[in-house]
Structure formats: C-alpha cells, structure tokens
Amino acid sequence: MTDGATLEGWMPEIGPALSLAEVVEKAFDYRGNVTVIRTDGSETQGYLFNRNADGPVPFVQLFDLNGGGPHTIFYREIRTIRFTGRDTATGNSYAAWLRAKEAAKAADRAEKGSGSTPPRGV
Amino acid sequence: MSLPVSQMWAVASYVVRQKLAGRKRYPLVLMLEPLFRCNLACAGCGKIQYPAQILRKNLTVEQCLAAVEECGTPVVSIPGGEPLMYPDIGRLVEELVARRKYVYLCTNAILLKEKLEAGLFAPSKYFSFSVHLDGLREEHDEAVCRDGVYVQAVEGIKEALRRGFRVTTNSTLFDGASPLRMREFFDEMMDLGVEGMMISPGYSYSKAPDQEHFLRTQRAHDLFSRILSRPKRRWRFNQSPLFLQFLMGKQEFECTPWGNPTYNVFGWQRPCYLLQEGYAATFTELLETTRWENYGKRSGNEKCRDCMVHCGYEPTAVNHTFGSWRGFRDTVAATVTGRF
C-alpha cells in the first residue's frame, strides 16, 4: 500500500534509463487501473494483477474495466504502461489513519468537543 | 485447545498421511477468498484496495469447489472481503460441509444476525463462524474505524450461539495493545460462550536496521507473554498451543508459507496470504514454481523478517506437533495443563 507518494498519473517512457520490466513491476504493485499501450498503438485498460518475467515468454495479466479477463499480454507487445486509474491505496494506510485520528482528537480538544471517530474513505 | 475431537482427528490423520506419502510440502488450511468486497473500510486493509471492477468480482461456487478439491486440505477458511456479502455463501458452505471439510467463515459479523434470521446456514460440527474482534468495544471499533461494530458483532455471536452454531473469534493485535484489556476481552468472550479464540500479531513491513527488527520481535514476544502468562483455565483457544508459545518467544519456528495457501479471483496467490508477489493458475503450479527459498525469516527477505502471523507459523506449529515426539509432548502438556 502507498501512503502519500503515488504513481497516479505517471506516464513513463521506456528507454535506457527505465526498462519495461521496471515499469511492469510498478504497475503490478499499483492499486489502480492502468493503460497498457502496445507497440502497434492499441491500448488495453484494466487492473494489472499478475506478471511473469521469468518464463520463456514474459507476460502480464489484466482484468479489463468491465471485470472481463484475464487478458494476457506479452512483454514483447508492450510499448509502455500508463498509470491512468485512481490509486485506491493512497492515504489508506494504518499510519495515515492514526495521523488522521490524532489530528481529529487535537481538533476536538481545541473545541472542547467529544472525541468521535473521524470518517475515512477508501 | 477447544477443537472438537473429530476435527483434531481429521487434521492429525491428514498430516500423518502426507508424511507417509513423503510429501515435502503440503497445505493444511485453504484460505478461500470468494470476493474482496467488504462493508467495512478498516485502515490499512489491503484486501479492499482495488478498483471497482475488481471489488465487484465473485468467484463462482464451482471455482471455489475446484480449488478445494485441488489442494485437498481438511480445513477451509473463508475470509475476504466480507464473505456474508458473497451472493452464494449459503450454497458454498453447504457444499463444503457435504464434502466434510471443516469450514471457518471469517466475518466482521455486521450481517450475521440478518443472514441467520434468513435461514442461510444450518448448524454443523463442520461449520464455524470465526468473528473478527480485535478487542473490547473501544479497541475493536477503533481498529475497524467505525463505532457500533462491536455491539453488532456481539449480537450476531449471541444469535449464532442461540441457534446452535459453532462460534470462534479471531483477533489481530498490533504493537501498543493493552495486555490487561486483552485478558478482559478473553473473559468477555468466554462469558458469551464462544467455542474458542484465535489471536495473531498483525503484519507490518518496513525497511529497518537489524537492531530495530530485533527490538520489534522482542516487543511482540513481550506483549504476548504478558497477555498469555498465567492463562485462566476457562480461556479456550482454537489454535495450536505451540503457536501461542511461539508468539511468547518459547518456540523457535520458521515460516511454512505453503501451509495456508490462498485462492481468490486472481488465482493462487504467491507466496502466502499476506504477500502478493504474483499468481499461479493451479495449485500444483503454485507449489512447483514459487521460489520458497526466498521467504521466511532465514531467507533474509525484508518482508518476512518481522512476520509472526498465524498463516505462516501455525502450520509450522501443527507440523511440529505431528512431526516430532518433543512437539507432540509439548502440545499435550500445554493442552492438559492449560499453560503455554
């Protein structure tokens, strides 16, 4: 899970400084939808839930935006991956929750109000 | 230990069969996640941090049964997400019970009373509700980030017990938990009449120097020693006493990551219930292609260094019980004396 820093909106360019394998790893860890851009220019959007870089033919697997799949795309077909969907993990760590709670308690103390549980979103 | 004799026998005979068959790696409890949706949003819960189309997905009952068949464990635990939100939960449980699997339905119990009143389940020695409660009212409501959940869960537990169901609890403890309050919690659960309790430290991972890892482990041992020392005779735990001794720092165990394999809408999760390092299409593929040597404390993997979580270490404790005279003797002694 991420807390603060997020790759949401990242549009990496694959090149000497950044390999496709590195971008795939980041997409695999990312808790939002991505857009896979193929070398032929076609695109597939969805949640990248699996990758296998070790086999004879490395591939990624996605469920598309309708939940259909899994769709398998080979590394050799991919030009890049864009982090286009909302990062569902941002700000949802337990540490973030504790910080929010402490801040709410401090605000309550300041207002002499009762200490209620602050709301949180996912 | 509070397990029914038939369940202990089923697990013991299964382990002995695996050993006689010379299987080096075998699973004990299947963690079957038919969905990731939940009606709570506990802080830090990775199970619910997915885009909407993933949260909408359900395994079919047939997929679930095929996974159960494939890995062959005597015990199936159904976490999630919230399994009471799974549309076919009644049929799934019925099918598993018909196959004589010991089923633990892990629930936050918000919907428990409602589903019981709807007649979704029938009591069976093969079927238990495992209610997620991380402590007394104040601690639990804080852990799940919503007021009133503890009261709802207790109502659900009472209703399930009244209808003759087996009910256990499962509690995750983090650094800073109060040993005194946990002991009060155990008393309260026993007063309610639950069959047994399960406890486990929460999983946390952060890159840290060696000394900090050592201190974290020491703190965890200290916390569990204070909670479990001089246990009351009336407390019953639904887990291996050797695992509890491990939490207290009295047993040296290594993780058995294949012991509680996880199957969900993505497939068979590598390597364990906690880490998501990829998925295999079949259980055999999971066993044969996961690099097991990269996991567990001895591997040096940063993500495993502070882990003492039940899904990795309870299978080790169970194997120890049936794999050595010392383990068997320690288990019997702890069970008979009620001391860990």
Ligand code: SF4
């Ligand atoms: S009840 Fe369980 S699955 Fe639901 S949000 Fe809390 S920890 Fe996650």
Ligand code: SF4
């Ligand atoms: S030590 Fe913990 S995190 Fe590592 S493989 Fe075992 S259960 Fe998973």
